[in-house]
Amino acid sequence: MVLWLLPVAHASADAHASAGASVYPLTVTNCGREVSFQSAPESIVTIGQSATEILYALGLADKVKGTSVWFNPVLPQFRDADAGIERIADNDPSFEAVVSKKPDLVAVQYELHVGPAASVASRDQFNELGISTYVMPADCDGKDNNATGGDGTRTAAFSSASIYKGITELARIFDVQDKGKALVADLQAREAGAIAHAARLELPEDLTAVFWFSSPELSTDPFVAGRLGAPGYMMDKLGIRNVIQSDEEWPTVGWESIAKADPDVIVVARMERRRYPADDVDAKLEFLRSDPVTREMTAVKRGHIVEMDAHAMSATMRTFFGLEVLADALSTMSFEQ
Template identity: 80%
Template structure:
């Protein structure tokens, strides 16, 4: 069953007294990632900078309001393939400020504050606001997170899907489609509960450990691995897995010697279409793990406990719930006899 059908099915189960949410009252003012944003009416045209914002708008039935997309890690979800094919992808990675502005959007919705924020790589929020273009940053990238530390930021508290659900509900309010937002959140919450229940039924070892490898600037360089408080940390916590990386940074670099010393039971590797770094390619990750004199001696490599996951699911997005499902399903096929 695809997301759209899930939404309709979930909505049909909501009692009639609660099924219809209040309509948005404009003008609307929201505080988003520390800045007030104002809407005189629902935006007619939006440019997305980040796959998370794109897929949430599609899931809310708002594809006709999306004028352009950018920053993609994985193919769009299958149920949105047709609508996405008709929308211009203005950049696979970071778009230019001019490319975004030239689409004449009413709103720019972004996944990461480092793209559109105080020192945005695309532009600052003020630059867009000065042109009368509203901006919205997904709360999952600023709630419980300090992006002023550089790089991918540092979590000041553990990520929770509640920040994703907050973003869904706020976008639904901005566009006055609250019923679709409530149904999407209900569907994701149900999937989350099922994945956790399935994992509990596996009776995994109590001391099971893992590391999540996103990519590396060079294959032999220290990899970008998941810190303990981000989306992968949430996935591991819900499945009762210990993260061998204890940093609060979102994606710290940690040497393979240190990772090998921790010797995690499972290595989760990111699968993505992006090719910014050599290690973006998942086959290169596998090749390195099996050939490097340090990594090939790790228990996870010797035992074949290497699990692939969409890179986008490793970010704080609605796909994090899909990543939870992916890992729970994969663990059910592995043996951990010790």
Template identity: 60%
Template sequence: MYPKFLLASALCATGLGVAAQADTTYPLTLENCGSEVTFDKAPETTVTVGQAATEVLYALGLGEKVTGTSVWFTKVLPEFEELNAGVERLADNDPSFESVVAKRPGLVSVQYEWHVGPQGIVATREQFSDLGIPTYVLPADCVGKDNTKGSDGTRLEMYEMSSVYRGIEEMAQIFNVPERGTELVASLKARETAAIETAKALDLTDSSAVFWFSSAEMDIDPYVAGQAGAPAYMMEALGLRNVIESNEEWPTVSWETIARANPSVIVVARMERRRFEADDVEKKLEFLRTDPVASQMDAVKNDRIVILDAHAMDPSIRNISALETLAEALPALDQ
């Protein structure tokens, strides 16, 4: 059986998918997060700065093009473990500009403008361009979003999966495999629709949620999902009210405020990263059950806690599996 993300490529190879598309016509020029980028041919290699970009390339069957990766929150998707083991990891978190350039990539594929953008902490796009290295930033990090305010940026419009689908299709164009992009997007859209229909059938009323990503320290205000990012999209799509009112991507909000809102379900992030103590999901769960404020919430008392991979809370192809996991957990809200 093919893994979900590999099925699309398999259909293309066997001719069972949608009608074959023409090859990419070069030069290809794309408007990308406020910059114009042109490709005279498909890049021979790429270095990724961001797990989301890495997994899109793997899902498109382009793993052999990836010569270095960086910025990881969780383990790679299981179907890509063997592939990923053969790719050099330049850094678990932020790579240096020098380490990326040393790989002499034909393209730098980027998840966040925070890393490669106008004030990029790895480099600006101009710095790479000066060396003849093009950059492509996944549109999900800039469409309807202002990245000039804080490291996480502020959403000006509700995040939608269409920005992820655009990134998949454009990456497929860049690497001259447009049919793989079409097939992968079609598969993800079908799963997205099915998860939403599952939730609608439950006809939940006045159900709410909070998504807890991490905390700089266990006993201070947590980083939770704001009103317009990927988790907010999931909540809206599944009929859940977000108890956090901020438009920041990941604002800090006090547990007292969250407890007063008393969400029906608490969604917590699981990750391998250990930048903060609260990156450890077991410590999150212990805190919820022992903290004098958090432990009083109905969701904690009734064990309505859902664990998601942290990367599924960021714009990525994993948003679909997160939707499916949440939809499966929703019936418990009626108990």
């Protein structure tokens, strides 16, 4: 397993001196709503691993009172801090479990959990209790989460700027701007490094790929990445064409159609979550190698299968780590006919 390391922010008396202190009351426009803060929140509950890890990376673990919605273990440098924080739920928490922690702020990864048709609660429900909500911009900027099912449809291609925006705004809300700038600078350097690495490989111009997240059953149509989400961004930056051209975030597409497109590379999600049989990466690999349709695909025959952290396939801080994993994997492959 790849271990991704980030700089860990530590509190200090002059932590925000060079960036300038936040001025309260502070108002930010977040996913179409204005959210105001009279001061930096003191108590946070997170619904979504992305929000949790960004807050940890900003040195705010001491303010997090509960977490939920986990795909994989927390990044290694945050294990000690996370161990002392209650995990309210591995998957979707109840509204009651969240509000019982009496948070000032609920930080959210997906609008499907806290939004207009949310599985946990609407933002208005939290607001009625005096609890602010912040949804990571990567899940709403250039995206319609009410169009097609829970995962939504992209109206514009995912941009890494939406990740940096979320980090910067959270740093501003909590008055830790220097930590936010340092984190963004580190991720930008990694993003640029992975892109440069792939460019040096001189990959074929017609290289293609598909990203398989999971499937309700191994025998049914899989959830694969549409062209405009985080996997689409990875492929675009590394010069790869996605064989799936849907604007949906995670459409279901039949294996016969995927096999007909015959991608050069198959990227499969690795996760600890076990909602579906195909959440298990070993089950995915066994299916690809044994199914009469998939085993004839070029990528399967040539071993061009890449395992990637499922959380990196979502629009999160880990997307940049996924970019690195894909670039590194491509460097080991031969595409000569």
